[in-house]
Amino acid sequence: MHHIGRGPSRRSFLGLGLAAAGATTLSLAGCGASGSPGSASVTPQGNVPLKMSAYGSNVRQQKLQRVFELYAKKHGGTVGLQLLSNEAYAQKLATEIAGGAAADVLALFQNIVAQYATKNALAPLDRYGAKVLDLSHLDQEAASGGVIGGKRVALPLGDNAYGVIWDRSALTGLGLSVPEPGQTWDRFISFANDVRKKSGGRLYGTMDDSTDFNGFEIFVRQRGKELYKDGKLGFSKGDLQAWFEIWAELRKSGAAPPGDLTVQTSTGGFGNSLLVTGKVPNFFIYPNVLSSFQALTKNELAVSTMPMPSASQSGHFVRASNWVAVNARSSHPADAVALVDFMLNDEQAASVLQAEFAAPPNLELRRTITYGKSDRVFVDYVELVAKEFARPVPPLDEEFPSGSPQVMTAFVTTSQGIATGQQSIAAGTDGFFSQAEGYLS
Structure with missing residues (x-):
């Protein structure tokens, strides 16, 4: 249990003033x-x-x-x-x-x-x-x-605590608000498509987070599982396919950028990110780097949770x-x-x-x-997650078993291949499982 006696509520968090404690x-x-x-x-x-x-x-x-x-x-x-x-x-x-x-x-x-x-x-x-x-x-x-x-x-x-950095200024310019903590996947997908439409195609509605193993970990936990169990993969091929399908649909509708653009901007530091260059309104990441992002843009940034099925299935942890x-x-x-x-x-x-x-x-x-x-x-965001969304997480030896660095690399390579159309979701999923099981054996 988290022993945090106070902190912002879900409803008040995004409207908080920024006065120091x-x-x-x-x-x-x-x-x-x-x-x-x-x-x-x-x-x-x-x-x-x-x-x-x-x-x-x-x-x-x-x-x-x-x-x-x-x-x-x-x-x-x-x-x-x-x-x-x-x-x-x-x-x-x-x-x-x-x-x-x-x-x-x-x-x-x-x-x-x-x-x-x-x-x-x-x-x-x-x-x-x-x-x-x-x-x-x-x-x-x-x-x-x-x-x-x-x-x-x-x-x-x-x-x-993992989250999503949002460009509040860009959204305000479209007449939209930063998604509230606890937003569902359905509302997130709808919101991303709205951003694309309201901007006249100037903005994608979201970055493509399919290559992010940290984001996938939250997604797996939302389905009642963990990345690893007893030193082996703790999720199924169906879980991985569901993750890839979400982002494939967003790319197909134009709400997420094409895979080639995502791969091109995945290196070069935060300054090369689509958020900082003004092409997407968000970035999925552990937001202790918020100040680093804010130093690179004049727009006001905010933080919210990753989309989730419900608050009780948030997948989040501190x-x-x-x-x-x-x-x-x-x-x-x-x-x-x-x-x-x-x-x-x-x-x-x-x-x-x-x-x-x-x-x-x-x-x-x-x-x-x-x-x-x-x-x-x-800091307010971390306290919010601890208060309203956090669920127990395995100890570090279970979360990072021997072979896990190679598994993460295989995940990134696979997801980039799928995003750029070099392989299908089914083939990529099968290939990833074959590689991962070898690394974890």
């Missing part, structure tokens, strides 16, 4: 933890050198360094930071963990948490009590993904896409845990990080921060 003072500073792996001590030494490895932009680097300065003032010692681009990070981390040279604290993409947990590369965290590592203010359902094989080995750096863990071979594991606790629970740290890793995981501190306009919209 007022600041209040909370006493939630982290306490720390320690002892080498396997020892009885869980008390931090303090005044020790620590290192953290992470991925992201120069802005993230600056924010993390500021947080580490605050930590050092309270706990002594130093915290060094190694930050790489997203593309370079995974390979570098794998090399460092294999060689025993990884940092004390590790930022992790969601799809590699289980990989390192099963190799015992991540320190168990539940041995540190509430006075050491305070988890009481986290969304417990969202945080549960970091429990692998019965052991908590990772914690969320920020909560996220889950971190960015995680943090402690290296099992750290020389100062308890102090590393203290740093993690500080990042999650210290008021000053939360004010610095804001929505850098998505919605702050500490639900109390989340409401004290003064966000920028786009981040405020994003």
Whole structure:
């Protein structure tokens, strides 16, 4: 269950003002933890050198360094930071963990948490009590993904929820409004066709999301299933065909762009997207990137849910896409845990990080921060999903089994082939299942 006591309702969300949340003072500073792996001590030494490895932009680097300065003032010692681009990070981390040279604290993409947990590369965290590592203010359902094989080995750096970014300005110019959260698939399809007609063909009514494995995951969950079950595909060929058919019909009516255009604009960054270039009014994605999109357009952007059969069959969930863990071979594991606790629970740290890793995981501190306009919209959206639409989600090891990266690649290749007319839905579906079952065997 999601422990979020307040937040916007479905009806009020899209009409909310963008005033920042007022600041209040909370006493939630982290306490720390320690002892080498396997020892009885869980008390931090303090005044020790620590290192953290992470991925992201120069802005993230600056924010993390500021947080580490605050930590050092309270706990002594130093915290060094190694930050790489997203593309370079995974390979570098794998090399460092294999060689025993990884940092004390590790930022992790969601799809590699289980990989390192099963190799015992991540320190168990539940041995540190509430006075050491305070988890009481986290969304417990969202945080549960970091429990692998019965052991908590990772914690969320920020909560996220899949959605649709909409161009409010473009829709207003057509006399239309952003679809309300909870919109059904039938209404979405009708709406997309209306956009195409009202714009005189100037706009497509929606992007073609058929190649998006994250969107397909929500769709599968709407049908009462998961992407994977017991390390195998958890959905049927009929589920996949139904997904492809929705987007094929939208392409056929002209409400979605032709496949060739979708493929051409799938690379080159957000600036090359059909949303930013003004050809479609939406973009299906995890909307923690809303501020990045907003920086590329003068039009006002908004966020709503993915279409769904009903609120009780939303398929949505709240889950971190960015995680943090402690290296099992750290020389100062308890102090590393203290740093993690500080990042999650210290008021000053939360004010610095804001929505850098998505919605702050500490639900109390989340409401004290003064966000920028786009981040405020994003955080309100996450709270809305948690309050009205979120359903339990499997732990990360079940959601990302061995072979899942190759399955995702096969999905994208297959869907692009179908969208561009290189293969039929039936042939593409059969081919995908053959490939996927081989990767997961």
